[in-house]
């Protein structure tokens with residue numbers, strides 16, 4: 510490879526949606542939510558997905574995260590075409606390569622912060638000592654080294670979301686999907702949590718797609734996308 514190419518070629522897309530169509534059934538009638546939605550997110554890149562309620566943001570994120578199937582179109586995760594995969598392979602691809610953060614943390618209430626970050630790693634085959642070691646490092650990255658033994662109920666809303674971020678990247682996913690991760694937080698806490706999300710995305714060179722209603726946070730990402738008439742459109 511020439512020097513010019515190696516310095517100029519952009520990092521590979523880790524998440525790619527190509528011509529995704531999806532309709533939902535609403536009260537007996539068909540509602541077209543996505544009508545040829547396409548997007549690309551590269552390593553280390555953060556893209557914001559904004560738009561009114563009901564425009565299809567969660568639908569798109571769930572399809573990108575292989576939680577839901579499109580009616581047609583393709584989702585590539587780390588260049589792997591997910592469309593042709595059987596259920597077991599899809600689940601494996603999701604577990605190994607995709608991390609999720611939701612508006613409500615969905616942490617397991619009866620487990621400590623450390624255990625919440627250990628569990629996905631153990632489900633992925635790590636032994637508990639390795640998992641605990643990595644969980645401790647990830648919680649330190651989000652500033653929670655003094656909270657590892659706390660259960661979610663003893664943590665603030667912002668701390669809970671920081672644990673959820675550490676958990677989302679526990680298995681070193683290539684793609685990080687967040688659906689209104691700060692939607693439940695006051696503006697200052699939202700800014701802080703977003704800072705951790707951004708730092709971890711850069712540090713791990715993950716491709717992040719973040720649904721948000723927070724204009725300030727959207728402006729801090731690499732670009733801003735919205736869904737218009739079922740298509741993904743770049744606003745900035």
Ligand code: ADP
Nearest residue numbers: 533534535542561562563564565566567568569
């Ligand atoms: P957003 O996240 O942008 O608010 P959604 O993706 O949740 O939008 O929803 C897009 C549209 O699809 C909305 O009109 C919503 O009511 C509808 N919808 C979402 N999920 C379902 C479902 N499981 N069954 C039927 N309709 C749904």
Ligand code: MG
Nearest residue numbers: 566567568688
């Ligand atoms: Mg939504």
